[in-house]
Amino acid sequence: MSVTIARPRSLRGEIIAPGDKSVSHRAIMFNALSNTGTATVTNFSPGADCTSTVEIMRALGVEITREPGKNGMGDSLTVKGVGLNGLTEPIDILDAGNSGTTTRLMSGILAGRDMLAILTGDDSLKSRPMGRVVAPLTNMGAVITGRADNTLAPLVFHGGSLHGSTYTMPVASAQLKSCLLLAGLRANGTTTLNQSTESRDHTERMFSAMGVNLQKVGLSLVLEPSELETVDVEIPGDISSAAFWMVAGVCHPDAELLIRNVGINPTRAGIITALKMMGADLTLVDEREVAGEPVADILVKTSQLRGIELAGDIIPLLIDEIPVIAVAAAIAEGETIIRDAEELRVKESDRIHASITWMNGAGIEAVGTPDGMIVSGGNSIGGGHFQSYDDHRLAMSLGVAGLVSTEPITILDPDVAGISYPNFWKSIENLGGLVG
DSSP: OEEEEOOOSOEEEEEEOOBOHHHHHHHHHHHHTOSSOEEEEEEEOOSHHHHHHHHHHHHTTOEEEEEOOSTTOOEEEEEEOOOTTOOOOOSSOEEOTTOHHHHHHHHHHHTTOSSOEEEEOOTTGGGSOOHHHHHHHHHTTEEEEEHHHHTEEEEEEEEEOOBOOEEEOSSOOHHHHHHHHHHHTTSBSOEEEEOSSOOOOHHHHHHHHTTOOEEEETTEEEEOOOOOOOOOEEOOBOHHHHHHHHHHHHHSSSEEEEEEEEEOOTTTTHHHHHHHHTTOEEEEEEEEEETTEEEEEEEEEOOOOBOOEEOGGGGGGTGGGHHHHHHHHHHSBSEEEEOSOGGGGGSSSOHHHHHHHHHHHTTOEEEEETTEEEEEOSOOOOOEEEEOTTOHHHHHHHHHHHHHOSSOEEEESGGGGGGTOTTHHHHHHHTTOBOO
């Protein structure tokens, strides 16, 4: 299957971003482990990744109901907490699908329990590194085995007895951080995580709302074993999904888009910072706070972009958005350099290689480096047929490229966008960009 996208004469309208994936995962997992009642989660992400989390929690004995959302909003779920120690042994293998977040956070939940649990996923997920969570969990007392010397899924959890520990994180990873904090909730003693730089802090915010004894000292996190209190959560729109429309709006020659209800958590908003550095006409409208998370509408207009350098502390704040930032880099005047992003090599695809491949095929001068890319901008994006590499963010980045290219772009295997954004192609159709 394929879709073909061509640049419409103008790009105008309103977009409602789907519920944030990161917050959706956590709202279900954390409320499932609470012991004070039933929580309601609204505007839940419609993507397959978050559905994998729901199905795994159900397989572990958690009662979850799900009702379709209304008026463009995501689904509404109710979650009945079973407490930190109330999960039941699954009778079958737990399937995380394509979701690295599900796998790594569930590893913290499953570690050290008096049960046998096997966690796996699709072929892409089984190629992604899991040693980064297995090693510190093992040091905390968990007994875990897996493929390739315990570094790849499937992962088998054999129990163990968890104790607190002090751990210096080798990478800025919200998934690793959240995994270890989840394990630390049930550990005997204090868990201390030392970070070299900030990563997204949805776990810390939600833990605080749920009464967890978690302190932040500089960049270090200090956690005492804690029970979780149930909390209702209204999920903000996903900034990683909104990023596609931001880039489309600033790159198209005649555009004005308003993206509604977007979470602008500072540890996720690197895309906003990057686009403003590039000269984007981007305005935050009606800034507010919802369930402890900052939210705004985002207005973007046609802009004259310039090349920039992205490296260092900002990279963890926009790592998922780099494939679509590459589209903006191709349009911008001058050279854009991205460094310190080697994590892109081990995502759903090698996103550096995949991005360079399609850009070169579309007539853009770009080269990959071990930890990023160099894009010579000021170009018109040409057309062509390009692989999605079974990667949802690459498929949608190609869709944005089609909205601003001089010739139509055909994306092979576009359905992978459903991992995070099932209505993406319909939104492009509504904007006049879908031609086949």
